[in-house]
Amino acid sequence: MSSTAPAKPVDFIREIINDDLESGRHTKVVTRFPPEPNGFLHIGHAKSICLNFGLALEYRDRLPGSATRCHLRFDDTDPTKEETLYEEAIKEDVRWLGFEWDGLYHASDYFEKMFEYAEHLIMSGKAYVCSLTDPEVKEYRGSLTTPGRNSPYRERSVDENVDLFRRMRKGEFKDGEHTLRARIDMASANMKMRDPLLYRIRHATHHMTGDAWCIYPMYDYAHPISDAIEGITHSICTLEFENNRELYDWVIDNLMEYAKFPSRPRQYEFARLSLNYTVMSKRRLLELVEGKHVSGWDDPRLPTIAGMRRRGYTPESIRAFCASVGVAKANSTVDMAQLEFCIRDDLNQKAPRVLAVLKPLKVVIENFPEADVEELDASYWPHDVPREGSRKVPFCREIYIEQDDFMLEPPKDFYRLAPGQEVRLRYAYTITCTDVVKDSAGNVTELRCRYDPETLGRNPEGRKVKGTIHWVSARHAVDAEIRLYDRLLSEEAPPTGKDSDFLEAINPNALTVVTGCKLERSLGEAKPGERFQFERQGYFVVDVKDSKPGALVFNRIVTMKDSWARAQKK
RNA sequence: UGGGGCGUCGCCAAGCGGUAAGGCACGUGGCUCUGGACCACGCAUUCCAAGGUUCGAAUCCUUGCGCCCCAGCCA
Numbered sequence: 001m002s003s004t005a006p007a008k009p010v011d012f013i014r015e016i017i018n019d020d021l022e023s024g025r026h027t028k029v030v031t032r033f034p035p036e037p038n039g040f041l042h043i044g045h046a047k048s049i050c051l052n053f054g055l056a057l058e059y060r061d062r063l064p065g066s067a068t069r070c071h072l073r074f075d076d077t078d079p080t081k082e083e084t085l086y087e088e089a090i091k092e093d094v095r096w097l098g099f100e101w102d103g104l105y106h107a108s109d110y111f112e113k114m115f116e117y118a119e120h121l122i123m124s125g126k127a128y129v130c131s132l133t134d135p136e137v138k139e140y141r142g143s144l145t146t147p148g149r150n151s152p153y154r155e156r157s158v159d160e161n162v163d164l165f166r167r168m169r170k171g172e173f174k175d176g177e178h179t180l181r182a183r184i185d186m187a188s189a190n191m192k193m194r195d196p197l198l199y200r201i202r203h204a205t206h207h208m209t210g211d212a213w214c215i216y217p218m219y220d221y222a223h224p225i226s227d228a229i230e231g232i233t234h235s236i237c238t239l240e241f242e243n244n245r246e247l248y249d250w251v252i253d254n255l256m257e258y259a260k261f262p263s264r265p266r267q268y269e270f271a272r273l274s275l276n277y278t279v280m281s282k283r284r285l286l287e288l289v290e291g292k293h294v295s296g297w298d299d300p301r302l303p304t305i306a307g308m309r310r311r312g313y314t315p316e317s318i319r320a321f322c323a324s325v326g327v328a329k330a331n332s333t334v335d336m337a338q339l340e341f342c343i344r345d346d347l348n349q350k351a352p353r354v355l356a357v358l359k360p361l362k363v364v365i366e367n368f369p370e371a372d373v374e375e376l377d378a379s380y381w382p383h384d385v386p387r388e389g390s391r392k393v394p395f396c397r398e399i400y401i402e403q404d405d406f407m408l409e410p411p412k413d414f415y416r417l418a419p420g421q422e423v424r425l426r427y428a429y430t431i432t433c434t435d436v437v438k439d440s441a442g443n444v445t446e447l448r449c450r451y452d453p454e455t456l457g458r459n460p461e462g463r464k465v466k467g468t469i470h471w472v473s474a475r476h477a478v479d480a481e482i483r484l485y486d487r488l489l490s491e492e493a494p495p496t497g498k499d500s501d502f503l504e505a506i507n508p509n510a511l512t513v514v515t516g517c518k519l520e521r522s523l524g525e526a527k528p529g530e531r532f533q534f535e536r537q538g539y540f541v542v543d544v545k546d547s548k549p550g551a552l553v554f555n556r557i558v559t560m561k562d563s564w565a566r567a568q569k570k
Numbered sequence: 571u572g573g574g575g576c577g578u579c580g581c582c583a584a585g586c587g588g589u590a591a592g593g594c595a596c597g598u599g600g601c602u603c604u605g606g607a608c609c610a611c612g613c614a615u616u617c618c619a620a621g622g623u624u625c626g627a628a629u630c631c632u633u634g635c636g637c638c639c640c641a642g643c644c645a
Contacts, residue, residue, distance in 0.1 A: 011583095011584095036645055078644060078645075146641095148641085175643085179643055188573085190573055191572095192574095192640065194641085199643090200643035219645050220645090237645095239575070239576085239639070242639070243574055243575090245574090246574090276581085282645095324583095326582065328582090329575070330638095331638055331639090334581065334582055334594090335580085335595070337594060341593085341594060353606095382602090382606080383607090384602090416605090424603050425603090427603070459603085467603095469604090536604050536605080536606070537604090560607095563605055565605085
């Protein structure tokens, strides 16, 4: 290995793979991303996607030809929950994140093989048809501290088992009447090994196989077989499957000789991603969507890939985030601030700077001629971003500034506009506030200012103007609606109680719609999906669904890091 | 009370017996026509705890403690 190679993160998974390659245990690296098509992907899945697809990509240049692969496999073993709609959404999300699969598969592709293997298990005495009812199965299983009892059907003859199993397939029984179970050990300390169910009867139409089957394999049976058939070498899943690994190995071990699988896959578990100030469980996301607490799976408040895409996150920023959190085995909750850092860091280099006033306050520049318009140069990029490009911004007698950039009675360290105070207008002149116009209720409705014609592109003489604020020409401004998004929850961790308690933690300010915003003229032609930095405010994207020419809608992706606002909170 | 995992800075996370990387966050200066970015500096005498082994321990041993997962015909 070259000593100049950039230091790639070597987590425990990569360490294992390196060892496997060096020892000759494997000559290939084949992984898979195996979502169940029963919901939308979220940032937690992105971590798994980046890991699995990333591994195949990384080892690509160390191994020959097609020796590295990452499959996309839909784990579609429960027809009552899965839909084609979800498959399409998942594929779109994976591609958007920047990955292409080396083969698209379904667990259901292997239903026939799985049936055959199940018969083999039956014939070798490793599986039997059990006719206990659901509650009976539960009762016989025992508890964490007490061993289970053998099913009374455990000793059925091979012939009877084969006959029953084939009749299960033919549809001779109703849902729940029989199951196929592995014959392992009802007293095992590992609950997963107490004669786990392999097949259950489900008279339901499957989105891929239609009505071809009325018995469906369970995850613990289907997954290892799917991996083995596809030649997966490293089957990576999350921590909660650690208990299932013994069963995974049992299935492979008892089928290996008969099935002659192309690989002997091993399962490895890593900690799933958790983020504070949001929810990640499928159940909670589904509840938010179905309960209409959000506008849909792609609501920009959600941590779904679709939601983040619409919010304006870039695939690069999500990949960078996943790389930054690492891969380990300790349960952990990553700070949302780390995600926010990644999108700011990416957009800092990619988003052109423009001026936009969210809450306008009219300013009349008394010593600027009514009829004049000055076209001022404004770079799209700050001095520290090595990119070129600029536009002209019109400067007139009447402009809008941000309401927050004016204070009647400012604290000493408020270096923006205030009565008698001077401030720099970005890319333009400095102005000094000479008068304040109020309505009958005492609200400030307009500012009267004077500008210094000598301050374009240079500092005034003898004075130091500390602050610079953004502004927009009133005459040329483009109106827009801006959706200010913030964290989904107002608490770090949602209430742990049952039911829908977490709904109470929803941040009422997670979405604030502001209308009547004033954008600089050049934004009139902004296209859906285009991202900008609205100077001093944050990064924004033209909403891909609701924005229309003449009726622009922007989403706030993330605010700027704001040290003044932080100081104010103290 | 069974089994499987995990415990290193506020949050992630390196470390694999030789004397605590890095990122985020935070703080302090600098610079700045974005209170952004950038730059500099600071931020664990200590690794869940207590014993032990060793010249030397976050790393090895012992005993505790804490947290997560497992009793769906979900995945």
